[in-house]
Amino acid sequence: MLYWIILIVAAVVVLYAIVTFNRLVRTRQMANEAWSGIDVQLKRRSDLVPNLVDIVKGYAAHERGVLDEVTQLRGAARAVPADDVAARAQAEGALSLALGRLFAVAENYPDLKASGNFLDLQQQLSGLEDDLQMARRYYNGAVRNLNTLVQSVPSNLIAHMFGFSERAYFEISDEAERAVPRVALTPAQPSS
Numbered sequence: 062m063l064y065w066i067i068l069i070v071a072a073v074v075v076l077y078a079i080v081t082f083n084r085l086v087r088t089r090q091m092a093n094e095a096w097s098g099i100d101v102q103l104k105r106r107s108d109l110v111p112n113l114v115d116i117v118k119g120y121a122a123h124e125r126g127v128l129d130e131v132t133q134l135r136g137a138a139r140a141v142p143a144d145d146v147a148a149r150a151q152a153e154g155a156l157s158l159a160l161g162r163l164f165a166v167a168e169n170y171p172d173l174k175a176s177g178n179f180l181d182l183q184q185q186l187s188g189l190e191d192d193l194q195m196a197r198r199y200y201n202g203a204v205r206n207l208n209t210l211v212q213s214v215p216s217n218l219i220a221h222m223f224g225f226s227e228r229a230y231f232e233i234s235d236e237a238e239r240a241v242p243r244v245a246l247t248p249a250q251p252s253s
Contacts, residue, residue: 081210081219088207092228095200099231100143102193103153106186110135110160113182117163120173124166131159146229160186197231204228 114128121128138152164183167173174180208227211220220226 077215078219081216082223085207085210085216085220085223085225088203088210089225092200092203092207095196095203096143096146096231098196099193099200102189102196103138103149106189106193107135107139107156109182109186109189110156113160113163113179113186116176116179116182117167117173120170120176121166127159127162127166131156131163134159146231150231201230201232204230 110131114131117124118128134152134156138149138156141149141152143149167179207225210216211225211227
């Protein structure tokens with residue numbers, strides 16, 4: 062009789078370990094997928110930057126400092142390793158601030174604000190910022206679920222046994238970087 066009780070208890074423990082391991086794997090894969098979503102949106106935004114800079118250059122040639130800064134920060138953001146979430150968040154936050162300054166420069170040029178290409182890029186960037194915000198929320202939710210499993214008893218025993226670890230949230234540490242670049246869509250003014 063004791064043999065059967067030990068066998069049943071062992072089977073329950075093994076079954077629990079298998080279910081917990083599979084849950085950890087599923088949660089880790091959700092976090093990987095969520096990070097991929099952020100990465101795609103950041104790449105799309107990064108691909109828009111050269112077009113935006115070129116259009117503004119044509120109208121605001123003497124605003125070279127802002128244009129160079131945006132270009133430099135774009136390169137810096139692309140150079141950050143894909144798995145370094147904290148550094149990527151910092152680099153992308155700096156790029157967002159620079160894009161905000163670029164749009165502020167554009168406010169001084171009515172012809173630029175009325176340009177169809179510029180307006181189209183503004184709309185695309187605005188949509189990308191919304192998509193990026195949703196991707197960040199999804200990623201941070203997936204990371205929260207994974208971190209909860211990795212930290213909670215008794216799943217933490219299985220997590221540490223099989224090398225599961227916590228993930229970093231995609232956060233922006235500087236309050237000024239939290240602001241989304243201001244993308245004001247202004248209709249073309251009729252010329253008088």
